[in-house]
Amino acid sequence: MSRQKILNSLAAPLLAVAFSLVVVTIILFAFGSNVFEVFNAMAVYGTSPRSLTLMLNLATTYYISAVAVAIGFKMNLFNIGVNGQYMLGGMCAAAVAGSLNLPGVVAIPITIFVAIAVGAAWAGVAAWLKSARGVSEVISTIMLNFIALGLISYTIIRTNVGRPAALNVRGTEIIPPNGRMVGWNLLSPSIKVYGFIIVAILIGVLYWFVLNRTVFGYDLRASGLSASAASASGVNSKRMVVITMLISGGIAGMVGLPDLLGNDPYSYTLNFPSGYGFTGIAIALLGRNNPIGIAFGAILWAFLDVSSQILDIENVPREIVTIMQGVIVLAVVVAYELVRRNRVKSEQQNVGEALAQKESSAS
Amino acid sequence: MxxxxxxxxxxxxxxxxxxxxxxxxxxxxxNDLTSRGTMAAAFGLAVPIGLAGLGGLWSERAGIVNIGLEGMMILGTFGAGWAGWQWGPWAGVLGAVTFGMLGALLFAIVTVSFGVDQIIAGTAINILGLGLAQFLAKLAFSNAPGGGQSQSPPVKGLLPSVTIDFIADPLNTLQQKGWFVISDLAGMFSGLFYHLSYLTILTVILFVLTGWTLWRTSFGLRLRSAGESPSAAETLGVNVIRYKYIAVIISGSLAGLAGAYLAIVGTNVYRGGQTAGRGYIGLATMIFGNWRPMGTGIGATVFGYIDTLQLRxxxxxxxxxxxxxxxxxxxxxxxxxxxxxxxxxxxxxxxxxxxxxxxxxxxxxxxxxxxxxxxxxxxxxxxxxxxxxxxxxxxxxxxxxxxx
Structure with missing residues (x-):
């Protein structure tokens, strides 16, 4: 990639972040907060070793979720169902991991495999509905999210998969120490960086490799850019939809694992964090489905989430960060659209000029 | 048939x-499956779902898929709690509609004027609506008497509701007899006339009005043409952009009204998480109803009924x-x-x-x-x-x- 191209692709996200900062500044100013103090408090709190560790851990989760969404985006598939896929995948993986008493090298791959299989299977329902029945994956995955929630609360509340796992909360059997991926005290002596960060990095590398260095990845990108052109060149679009959705769901299945294997209570409880799927959508957009871009997006998002924890003490509702995140998403898609329109316009002008020159030289 | x-x-x-x-x-x-209490509660829970579905219908009829209904509904619940607590329930309704409309206006600017992906914009509106409502709630209600960080003080006064005794009571007696079909019908109609909120009546009127406006007026024809074939509409001189804006803003006000029902009639306060995904169920009822008011209404009643059974x-x-x-x-x-x-x-x-x-x-x-x-x-x-x-x-x- 040329330097100009890199600058161009960075311009929109940076502008969006800058724009959201302006919006947030105006809001804070309007409600009478000291804007400088608020940002300063966030910066100081957010860069402490403890916060940086929390940030990396959260970013690990966000990264996996965003890659799951991005691979769908690459072929114009909208997997809103990451939420349901990771919750169901996480619960099943937790239940299996809790029942295993094997060395880590065996137990952890089994846990990961279960998460992938369940996530893919849940996405497979949407894939089947789309390819065989023509049902939009947007609607079906929204419905599947809610069905997954019901299935999970049923399993944990009413079957013997669930038991009292933590303080007043039911959850799956606690995962024995062998099956965990606790990680290392890289930045802070009091808190560990999740071991699953390694897997997240691997997922990113694989994502890049499959998309850019394999025939499948080429077909996938081609289908995304022009489904009709791809099918004219022999790509089976229905098959592509199913496979892409299964891969997306499989990756999504792992979204819950960093928390599950790296953090107390090492059990999938009814309080397991929800909403990572929607965050993944935002980050995939911000990172333009690029593995490096997504990493930066995930870190930014995680930094905002972690550093906002200080705000309630500063008497500013920490939800200002959610507002900022919403504005970033809106601003970034608007910026992409404007850039695209601009490019189309300048291309048309170039063609027009070239044609005009040709005509004048011919006459 | x-x-x-x-x-x-x-x-x-x-x-x-x-x-x-x-x-x-x-x-x-x-016997409770078709009792008056169940049926009345079902009609109540059908209202916010139906209003959200109707909101989705307006916007999709003009060609804009509105996943942001949930976010607009959340804004509506805040508007209802905030205005209702200070100036009474009707002000709350107005506040909810206004907040829903503001969310929709932003959504329309982004999707109609800038033409960005509607699903993405809707997702962003959901994030933004949630964040704004929680942010404003903390500022407005934290120090208010009877309020909290994620809950407003009670709405001042109640919205009036009507019970038509001479219809509801005899039917209720009939329901309790447990006769085949007859008692079930009696329970259903008894529930229809029992503790009927003015907002429920308004909702029914809005459904009828939507059907009439969209399918019986030239305004409705133009609005639907903006969703079916905008370029054809454009050649006939229809200002497609304007109709899309109108449709999305009506959609948002209906979502806001759905929020008002939850906050004012349902519970009497704004509470975080009150909408519980009902914006999405609204979307589902619209699909269930084949993008038609009648079908959407039936879908909302069925889903409201199922929703009620969970609680009974x-x-x-x-x-x-x-x-x-x-x-x-x-x-x-x-x-x-x-x-x-x-x-x-x-x-x-x-x-x-x-x-x-x-x-x-x-x-x-x-x-x-x-x-x-x-x-x-x-x-x-x-x-x-x-x-x-x-x-x-x-x-x-x-x-x-x-x-x-």
């Missing part, structure tokens, strides 16, 4: 459904399961006659399995009712997607003068 007029067909379906419901009530031995006696859940099973089996026989083999067979198997589950258990979990609306929507989509007809350009960006 082939030659009859649509209204007779709807009536026949209604009576058949009530018959199946009655059978379920008798076999599950739970557990025995009702068994009744609901049997009802669902009987509906599936009935549909399977209808399907076999018209020759859709595979689907009918699938329905027959699922239906029989549910009957088996019903017979084998004495108690069923409320989670069954929790997932039932979504499973229903998926089944409808999976089996009837050929018959559903969404507006032709729903979800696509439109730019003035781009088609030549």
């Amino acid at each position: 082939n030659t009859k007029s649509p209204s007779i067909r709807i009536f026949a379906f209604f009576i058949s459904a009530m018959t199946l419901l009655s059978i379920s009530r008798i076999f599950a031995d739970t 006696d557990n025995a009702n859940i068994r009744g609901l399961v049997l009802f669902g099973a009987l509906v599936l089996i009935a549909l399977a026989f209808l399907g076999l006659r018209s020759g859709v083999r595979a689907t009918s067979l699938a329905f027959l198997i699922i239906g029989s399995a549910l009957v088996g589950g019903f017979l084998a258990s004495t108690n069923m979990a409320p989670e069954v009712a929790q997932v039932a609306p979504y499973v229903t929507t998926l089944l409808v989509l999976a089996t009837a997607s050929q018959r559903l007809r969404p507006p032709a350009t729903a979800g696509m960006a439109y730019r003035k003068g781009e088609s030549h």
Whole structure:
């Protein structure tokens, strides 16, 4: 990639972040907060070793979720169902991991495999509905999210998969120490960086490799850019939809694992964090489905989430960060659209000029 | 049933459904399945779902898919709590509609003027609506007497509601007799006239008004043409952009009104998380209803009914399961006659399995009712997607003068 191209692709996200900062500044100013103090408090709190560790851990989760969404985006598939896929995948993986008493090298791959299989299977329902029945994956995955929630609360509340796992909360059997991926005290002596960060990095590398260095990845990108052109060149679009959705769901299945294997209570409880799927959508957009871009997006998002924890003490509702995140998403898609329109316009002008020159030289 | 007029067909379906419901009530031995209390609560819960669905219908009819309904509804609940607490319930309704409209205006600017992906914009509105409502709630309610970080002080006063005793009471007596079908119909109509909120009445009026405006006026024709074929509309001089804006803003005000119902009639306060995904169920009812007000209304009533059963006696859940099973089996026989083999067979198997589950258990979990609306929507989509007809350009960006 040329330097100009890199600058161009960075311009929109940076502008969006800058724009959201302006919006947030105006809001804070309007409600009478000291804007400088608020940002300063966030910066100081957010860069402490403890916060940086929390940030990396959260970013690990966000990264996996965003890659799951991005691979769908690459072929114009909208997997809103990451939420349901990771919750169901996480619960099943937790239940299996809790029942295993094997060395880590065996137990952890089994846990990961279960998460992938369940996530893919849940996405497979949407894939089947789309390819065989023509049902939009947007609607079906929204419905599947809610069905997954019901299935999970049923399993944990009413079957013997669930038991009292933590303080007043039911959850799956606690995962024995062998099956965990606790990680290392890289930045802070009091808190560990999740071991699953390694897997997240691997997922990113694989994502890049499959998309850019394999025939499948080429077909996938081609289908995304022009489904009709791809099918004219022999790509089976229905098959592509199913496979892409299964891969997306499989990756999504792992979204819950960093928390599950790296953090107390090492059990999938009814309080397991929800909403990572929607965050993944935002980050995939911000990172333009690029593995490096997504990493930066995930870190930014995680930094905002972690550093906002200080705000309630500063008497500013920490939800200002959610507002900022919403504005970033809106601003970034608007910026992409404007850039695209601009490019189309300048291309048309170039063609027009070239044609005009040709005509004048011919006459 | 082939030659009859649509209204007779709807009536026949209604009576058949009530018959199946009655059978379920008798076999599950739970009179509460069609009691006045259940029915009245069902109509109540149908209101916010139906309003959200109607909101989705307005916007999709103009070609804009509105996933942001949930966020607009959340803004509505805040507006209702904030204005209602200070100036009474009607001000709360106004506040909710205003907040819903503001969310919709932003959504319209981004999707209509800038033409960005509507699903993404909707997702962003949901994030933003949630964040804004929580942010403002903390600022407005934290130090207010009776309020909290995520809860407003109670709305000042109640919205009036009406009970028409001379209809509701005799019907209620009739319901308690437990007669086949007759008592169930009585319970349903008794519930219709029992503690009827003014907002419920307004909702029914809005449904009728929507049907009339969109299908009987030239304004409605133009609005729908903006969703079916915007470039054709453009050549006829219709200001497509303006109609899309109007549709989205009406959509947001209806979502806001749905929020108002939850905050003012449902609970009397704004509370974080009050909407609980009802914006999405609204979207589902709209699809269930084939992008039509009548169908959306029926869908909302069915989903409201299922929603109610979760909160009431557990025995009702068994009744609901049997009802669902009987509906599936009935549909399977209808399907076999018209020759859709595979689907009918699938329905027959699922239906029989549910009957088996019903017979084998004495108690069923409320989670069954929790997932039932979504499973229903998926089944409808999976089996009837050929018959559903969404507006032709729903979800696509439109730019003035781009088609030549």
